[in-house]
Amino acid sequence: xxxxxxxxxxxxxxxxxxxxxxxxxxxxxxxxxxxxxxxxxxxxxxxxxxxxxxxxxxxxxxxxxxxxxxxxxxxxxxxxxxxxxxxxxxxxxxxxxxxxxxxxxxxxxxxxxxxxxxxxxxxxxxxxxxxxxxxxxxxxxxxxxxxxxxxxxxxxxxxxxxxxxxxxxxxxxxxxxxxxxxxxxxxxxxxxxxxxxxxxxxxxxxxxxxxxxxxxxxxxxxxxxxxxxxxxxxxxxxxxxxxxxxxxxxxxxxxxxxxxxxxxxxxxxxxxxxxxxxxxxxxxxxxxxxxxxxxxxxxxxxxxxxxxxxxxxxxxxxxxxxxxxxxxxxxx
Ligand code: UT7
Numbered sequence: 001x002x003x004x005x006x007x008x009x010x011x012x013x014x015x016x017x018x019x020x021x022x023x024x025x026x027x028x029x030x031x032x033x034x035x036x037x038x039x040x041x042x043x044x045x046x047x048x049x050x051x052x053x054x055x056x057x058x059x060x061x062x063x064x065x066x067x068x069x070x071x072x073x074x075x076x077x078x079x080x081x082x083x084x085x086x087x088x089x090x091x092x093x094x095x096x097x098x099x100x101x102x103x104x105x106x107x108x109x110x111x112x113x114x115x116x117x118x119x120x121x122x123x124x125x126x127x128x129x130x131x132x133x134x135x136x137x138x139x140x141x142x143x144x145x146x147x148x149x150x151x152x153x154x155x156x157x158x159x160x161x162x163x164x165x166x167x168x169x170x171x172x173x174x175x176x177x178x179x180x181x182x183x184x185x186x187x188x189x190x191x192x193x194x195x196x197x198x199x200x201x202x203x204x205x206x207x208x209x210x211x212x213x214x215x216x217x218x219x220x221x222x223x224x225x226x227x228x229x230x231x232x233x234x235x236x237x238x239x240x241x242x243x244x245x246x247x248x249x250x251x252x253x254x255x256x257x258x259x260x261x262x263x264x265x266x267x268x269x270x271x272x273x274x275x276x277x278x279x280x281x282x283x284x285x286x287x288x289x290x291x292x293x294x295x296x297x298x299x300x301x302x303x304x305x306x307x308x309x310x311x312x313x314x315x316x317x318x319x320x321x322x323x324x325x326x327x328x329x330x331x332x
Contacts, residue, residue: 006130006138006170007178007328012066013166013297014058015284016048020147020162029155036159041260045162045285047147054088055165056097059143062167062293063102066139070169074102078135080109081126083118083142083289084165085316086149087111090199098141107139115194116256116315117184118142118289120323123311124182126170138170142289149196151216160258161217162285166293177305177328183239183321190227190318193220228262228314232322233269236312239322240270247271251307251327252299256314257281257291266312288315301331 021044022033036042048058059082067074082095095109114121119142126138143165150158170179195218198209209215232255240250253272255263260281267277278295287294292311296303303309307327314320 002174002176004131004133005173005176005178005180006127007173008168008296008325009171009328010066010070010169011166011293011296011300012062012064012069013164013294014061014065015046015164015294016058018047018049019044020047025159028152029158031155031159040160041281042160042285043282046164048145048163054148055084055086055143055145056088056094056101058145058163058165059094059098059141059167060101062141062143062165063098063104063139066167066169074104075106077104077107077137077139079126079129079138080104080107081112081122081138081140082109083112083114083122083140084144085113085115085118085288086145095141104139114315114319115317116258116286116288116291117313117317117319117321118315119292120182120311120313120321121184121319123168123179123323124184127179130170130172133172136172139167140170141165141167142291142293144288144290146217146286146288149215149217151213154216156221157217157219160286162287164284164287164294165290166297168293168296173328177326179323179325181239181243181324183235185231185235185320187318191316193223193227194218194316194318225259225262227318228258229265231318231320232256232262232312232314233266235320235322236266236310237269239310239324243324245308245310245324249308250310251276252303252309253277254292254295254309254311256312257284257295258286258314262314270310303327303331305330
């Protein structure tokens with residue numbers, strides 16, 4: 001009997017309307033369009049505007065998009081895992097809020113925190129519930145409102161991040177399609193280079209932490225860059241090797257969109273030509289947990305049943321990983 005695989009059977013996505021262009025950033029800080037484009041590949045990013053709007057609002061739009069495409073009721077969903085670094089609140093979990101707002105009243109769920117690798121980690125977790133037969137319909141979400149933790153006076157960090165997210169539906173597959181393999185890694189010693197200093201149990205919010213701007217993303221860009229280039233490329237090469245994949249048999253690389261130079265380094269290591277690499281960083285920047293599902297959402301119509309797809313990510317923590325998917329459907 002064939003092993004049950006967890007297959008992605010639908011993808012939804014959402015990006016807010018507001019475009020924060022490099023030209024606008026130039027009016028906010030000492031930077032140039034040329035510097036941002038050459039160092040990162042980004043031209044603009046989307047920002048969620050509106051009082052009281054959070055990550056859940058974008059996730060709900062992505063979920064509704066997915067359910068509509070698939071033609072199923074929210075009540076059929078059994079489980080929701082939301083990968084996010086910018087939850088609506090410290091608690092309860094954003095997954096709960098999403099279930100409520102989207103009418104997924106029969107689902108249980110929780111949030112998963114692994115920074116930019118969160119979607120990959122959540123995909124692997126969701127896969128377990130399908131492979132064991134425990135659930136038949138699991139939604140995995142990657143979403144972030146990075147603008148909520150951005151210091152727009154910090155030109156080294158704020159220029160790369162944006163808001164947005166996506167969702168995928170996982171269902172059982174008995175024909176060898178779906179998520180085939182994953183390699184996931186963490187190295188907690190990397191936390192010093194990329195984190196948010198205050199607001200957790202170690203340093204709760206106070207007047208002082210707010211005055212010191214400790215609720216924003218702190219990133220030592222160059223150090224993170226070095227780790228990201230090496231580890232994302234290494235793990236992508238490793239998953240190809242252990243699944244006997246070659247540059248010819250891989251149809252697509254879906255890389256985390258943090259910096260165009262990191263994406264290029266990973267593709268080069270895999271010997272993949274640019275036309276096999278999904279890149280939308282110029283339009284969305286780094287949406288953290290949102291980058292991978294947003295790529296799948298945008299490229300969905302170009303994916304074919306049987307395509308070998310490698311997802312790769314690197315993020316704060318440090319966390320990183322790669323996942324191999326044999327794509328399960330054609331979009332008609
Ligand atoms: O997604 C999760 C993980 N995150 C990442 O993977 C991000 C990895 N890091 C990066 O992508 C890059 O490090 C950044 C895009 C964040 C920064 O690029 P960089 O090439 O590493 O720049 P840098 O911080 O080393 O700065 C180089 C120079 C500095 O000037 P000096 O000291 O050489 O005179 C900066 O002050 O560029 C200057 N600089 C800028 N100049 C104009 C830094 N930011 C800017 C800016 N505009 N926005």
